[in-house]
Amino acid sequence: MLSVDMENKENGSVGVKNSVENGRPPDPADWAVMDVVNYFRTVGFEEQARAFQEQEIDGKSLLLMTRNDVLTGLQLKLGPALKIYEYHVKPLQTKHLKNSSSQRCQIEVVGLKNKINM
Numbered sequence: 001m002l003s004v005d006m007e008n009k010e011n012g013s014v015g016v017k018n019s020v021e022n023g024r025p026p027d028p029a030d031w032a033v034m035d036v037v038n039y040f041r042t043v044g045f046e047e048q049a050r051a052f053q054e055q056e057i058d059g060k061s062l063l064l065m066t067r068n069d070v071l072t073g074l075q076l077k078l079g080p081a082l083k084i085y086e087y088h089v090k091p092l093q094t095k096h097l098k099n100s101s102s103q104r105c106q107i108e109v110v111g112l113k114n115k116i117n118m
Helices: 033-042 046-054 059-064 067-073 078-117
Strands: 004-008 014-018
Touching: 033 046, 033 059, 033 078, 046 078, 059 078, 067 078
Parallel strands: none
Antiparallel strands: 004 014
């Protein structure tokens, strides 16, 4: 099921925010191998995307990758590998961690409110 939220934009218009972005779930932890492959194809790494498919890197695996994994484990040329890690893998990891900790805080607050209301 596709959830849709209304979002106010800076220019005052209202846009639609989907739970699926560009055919992928918004949280990289939920990406399948082909979501990872398509992400890297979309951002201009067509050739390198094949390495993620060959190594069966799904979203959870992508979020666990270290700089060394990307630079050596995928057997990519150094230049593209550095860009993939610094401009894509690392920011996706950071965004995921921020979202995860934010969700945990929200859950804890709701839990506390439920205990108080009992």
